[in-house]
Amino acid sequence: MTTTAPSTPGVQLLEVSPEYAGQRIDNFLLARLKGVPKTLIYRILRKGEVRVNKGRIKPEYKLQAGDIVRVPPVRVPERDEPVPVAQGLLQRLEASIVYEDKALIVINKPAGIAVHGGSGLNFGVIEAFRQLRPDAKELELVHRLDRDTSGLLMIAKKRSMLPHLHEALRGDGVDKRYMALVRGNWATSIK
Template sequence: MTSSDSQIGTGVQILEVAPGFEGQRIDNFLLTRLKGVPKTMIYRLLRKGEVRVNKGRIKPDYRIKEGDLVRVPPLRMTAADEPVPLAKGLLERLEAAIVHEDKGLIILNKPAGIAVHGGSGLTYGVIEAFRQMRPHCKEIELVHRLDRDTSGLLMIAKKRSMLRHLHEALRNDGVDKRYMALVRGSWPASRKRVDAPLQKSNVRSGERMVEVNPEGKEALTLFKVLRRFGEFATLVEASPITGRTHQIRVHALYAGHAIAGDSKYGDEDFSKEIRDIGGKRLFLHASDLKVTLPDGEVLAIHAEPGEEWQAVIAELLNDGSAVSAKP
């Protein structure tokens, strides 16, 4: 038996994984199928083991297989076909942020402050907006994620085949992603890598944090100095070789050079000085993306950060203490 949208909210649902959907994480699969169900509810069900696959318990990072039978307990939710109407200004802003679009892929230069998906008190994000902006694209999905406060290049697949191809590329180091970050102090040119395992933990407030811990998952980030602003700050390029949550932010802190505007892992005094010259955002930006498409074309895209970032860099340059990094 396969459930339909009309059954949502009427009792137990059995969702059968159709061909072309295999390889997705179970949480992403449920977010797609259970329209109107809050993300927090889906994760709570997974944590409690109330979602079963082939009658067995699974973890939230389980990757579904073709033919899997996913049992979902009774739920109360809003109707699946009633998307939250989004402001015209937001839709226009996201449309203007697109830097590449073809029949299977959208890449946009996501502004800072916009979540990639709804949840945790948010009714919408980038993916909900694009489902309204491209209603004919029935299979549209996020390929990967960026933190809400991080700006930069974000891939959205318009077809299931593109999503599978790019997920495979991400798993096999077939995607080169590079970030720019403004960090505290003078980053030494000799510090080219941070290799430190990361582990997620919950603080007392319930907020999820990530920390360097020998018991964590291996994590490697490569760093390169782009420009120094005296002893005050450094603009660096960060290349995450692994893809852990908050990896660049925690590795920068671990190296002793917290990222400007980072409310979780930053240095408040440094962030305040950056705010005083107009920088009221997290100074982490996904600037470069290189990936091979299914037809063999190599797509390489660079995107500059927004006006606020540029204005802060200009202020630091006007200070007269900036020094370009040696090649």
Template structure:
């Protein structure tokens, strides 16, 4: 992703990187405009304020490498600082890693730990790994495991790996 000089103050022009090709524009904006409510994102899409290659698009438009996305100025609400994860849990999760390379982390998730925060939980495995790996900007869960379930959990470090694994895990039409 490359920022290009904006035509008017506050407007952002972003060139889509090859690893983001195939991602829907709404999901791209949700990630790119972290903290902006989804209702606002869908409103600027519906009103045609977001443009791709100078044209209006629908929320389901799939980005292509090299697309130029025009993002209007949006206000991001002030967010509370994330709750720091206890050092003991960070060490426990670090020790649970069974495989890691440039694109993927596989860990043996212990029972009793949620994979992501929400519903009264301030953090989960993914938030802990974002704290453990602050330079890895694209960490995403490939799949989920219930809080009380232990087992292997995959975390993608790159969007291309996430897409590849989602495709591999998707049930085949022939077996359905």
């Protein structure tokens, strides 16, 4: 991604580089406008203030290499350092890693931990891993799990890994299994 000189003060023009091709515009903006509330990002998309190649787009628009994204002036609140995650939780998450290489981390996410901060939460798994791996500048969630759900969670360490993993999740490249622990008796018929 390259930035060109703003045409008006505060307006950004971003050229999409090939590694961001296929990413949804809403996720692209969320990653670039750190600290801006998600509701504001969706509002500027809805109002047509964000343009791609001079045209209005929907939040689900998938970027293409070479697209020029016009981002309106957005006031980013001053942010202090990220809220430090408790050392005990960092150790628990580090111990939950089941696989790691130079492009991917797979953890067995414990139940009760959100995958990302927001909605009143200061941090989640992704923020914790950004503290655990400060040199990995491109950490991104590949998918999500509900806060109360445990299970394997993939975190891409390189942006170039995301499209491959998303394609595998959409197709037959990943075997997904869901299990539930139930207490009591199941009804034998559903009416």
